[in-house]
Amino acid sequence: MRLLLGRRARLRWLHLIVGGALLMPYFLVGTVIVGSYSSDANVFSSPANQFTAFAFALPMAAVTGLFPLARPLSVAAARTLCGIPAQVLAEGLARSRQARIRTAGWFTLHVALGGVISGLTLALTPFAVAVMMLPFVAGVRDSPALGLPSAMDRPWLLALAPFAGLAMLVAMAGCAAAAAAVLAGRAIVLLGPTPDDRLAAAERRAADLAVRNRLARELHDSVGHALSAVTLQAGAARRVLDSDPDFVREALTAIEETTRRTVGELDAVLGLLRRGEDEAQGPALDALDGLLDHCGVPVAYTAKGSPELVPRAVSREAYRIVQEGLSNALRHGGSGARVELRIAVDERELEITMDNPLPGRAAVVRPGGGRGLRGIAERTVLLGGTTRSGPDAAGVWRLTARLPLHSPRQENR
Incomplete structure (x- = not known):
């Protein structure tokens, strides 16, 4: 439980949510690009369109990460929320080409994983809570928003619903912890000092x-x-x-x-x-x-x-x-x-x-x-x-x- 919901896990989860928030401007631009050639009136109604907009957003985020100021901001966030030791991270602006490319890679990975975990958190949390409430609230079982099959009216399935909802939340916490571990593991490589930084x-x-x-x-x-x-x-x-x-x-x-x-x-x-x-x-x-x-x-x-x-x-x-x-x-x-x-x-x-x-x-x-x-x-x-x-x-x-x-x-x- 500490690995999934401890203080470090919560801070790293928050770091991923921040990455998802940073992705939103690029994602909205991506939806505009997809909407210009898509036949769907609502771009968000199609998962394919959403993934396409996501694919357009990542290159734009990578370009933003090339700016020298992106590295100290990323380092500060990684140090505070990811718990990365300060001595293994670089200091100052990204002056060299190699430092800017590494920072762009980190920023892109941050917003990509953050977008996935943020979307998963926003979508799965209310659904899992609704599933846990099925045995207790009849109105939830009849809600068309959940789209549950009629077989869910069986007593034994309703009895398992709270455990299924809890399992969904635990699985979501596990996905967030795994994504945060991947991000923290790449911090030393992507946000650490380059050979030019070490020489300076x-x-x-x-x-x-x-x-x-x-x-x-x-x-x-x-x-x-x-x-x-x-x-x-x-x-x-x-x-x-x-x-x-x-x-x-x-x-x-x-x-x-x-x-x-x-x-x-x-x-x-x-x-x-x-x-x-x-x-x-x-x-x-x-x-x-x-x-x-x-x-x-x-x-x-x-x-x-x-x-x-x-x-x-x-x-x-x-x-x-x-x-x-x-x-x-x-x-x-x-x-x-x-x-x-x-x-x-x-x-x-x-x-x-x-x-x-x-x-x-x-x-x-x-x-x-x-x-x-x-x-x-x-x-x-x-x-x-x-x-x-x-x-x-x-x-x-x-x-x-x-x-x-x-x-x-x-x-x-």
């Missing part, structure tokens, strides 16, 4: 992932660097708080400048969320002096060429690479580590070289850490460049990044 969804996920990765890199390089510098400077100031007030004053000044600069960088990172990746502006090489003055380690900086003339996209990524390199030097070497930074610019590329002493002991591994060098590599790859890091023969840790000034990848950023 994969491209959207890749774009979203790229944006999230860039946000993660920006936050790691800006906020992570600031926190590392502030932590080391505050720790050094605490140790000499009583013996060296001048150093404490300088450390507090550096902490203040670092946090002020980081707040500005955080606003730029949040701009990626507010305005979109391409519109957001972050610090570039023209802000490098402020970074070097308050980075927490002494830096010997040498510039060759004109870093201020580097394209903005390359300049922003170069700033972040330098910032992450300083963070690594500060984290692994402490505030006493001396960093040598060289930036060379020619007609084709920008080269960043950073040297700092190798740490005397292994660095403390932070939970979730270890993404700095990976972030640098990702930045250079996105610009079409290369990076290399590791111990050098001179006994220092060397980070080298080469960024082309102009490449197709930069034009797409």
Whole structure:
């Protein structure tokens, strides 16, 4: 009984009735076409004419299903009334030819089965109820509308009439359930995502992932660097708080400048969320002096060429690479580590070289850490460049990044 009259069965039956209602305009046009050449004064009096009008209606319904808006409407109806899981159905308008053809097939199947079940429901329900009333209402037995044979006056036939009427209703419910099952079974194929839809969804996920990765890199390089510098400077100031007030004053000044600069960088990172990746502006090489003055380690900086003339996209990524390199030097070497930074610019590329002493002991591994060098590599790859890091023969840790000034990848950023 639950399969025939449960909540899902009732909703799917309603979905078929909706399909029958959608078929009616096309069916009426079909009756007009049949009436134009039929000799019958009443087109509906002949079952053959009705089936012919039904046959004319289906191609017209299929044409309607080719419109792009037909798919989201069909998906919404199938999801709500058929109980089809949302994740297996396509989203949005039917843009491609294959998607429109599939939607037209679904819409045609929906109105066809809906027309049959709607007609069966409207015709059989009152007839079955009348048959069930035969033993109890004499006027029903004499009604010419039922067209019952005179043999129905026999007592044993009248006694079976209620069971026959009930069997008709059960059979009708079974037909509706079977038609709904066929319709629901084809939903995944006809209303599911096409290969083009899956490709577009994969491209959207890749774009979203790229944006999230860039946000993660920006936050790691800006906020992570600031926190590392502030932590080391505050720790050094605490140790000499009583013996060296001048150093404490300088450390507090550096902490203040670092946090002020980081707040500005955080606003730029949040701009990626507010305005979109391409519109957001972050610090570039023209802000490098402020970074070097308050980075927490002494830096010997040498510039060759004109870093201020580097394209903005390359300049922003170069700033972040330098910032992450300083963070690594500060984290692994402490505030006493001396960093040598060289930036060379020619007609084709920008080269960043950073040297700092190798740490005397292994660095403390932070939970979730270890993404700095990976972030640098990702930045250079996105610009079409290369990076290399590791111990050098001179006994220092060397980070080298080469960024082309102009490449197709930069034009797409």
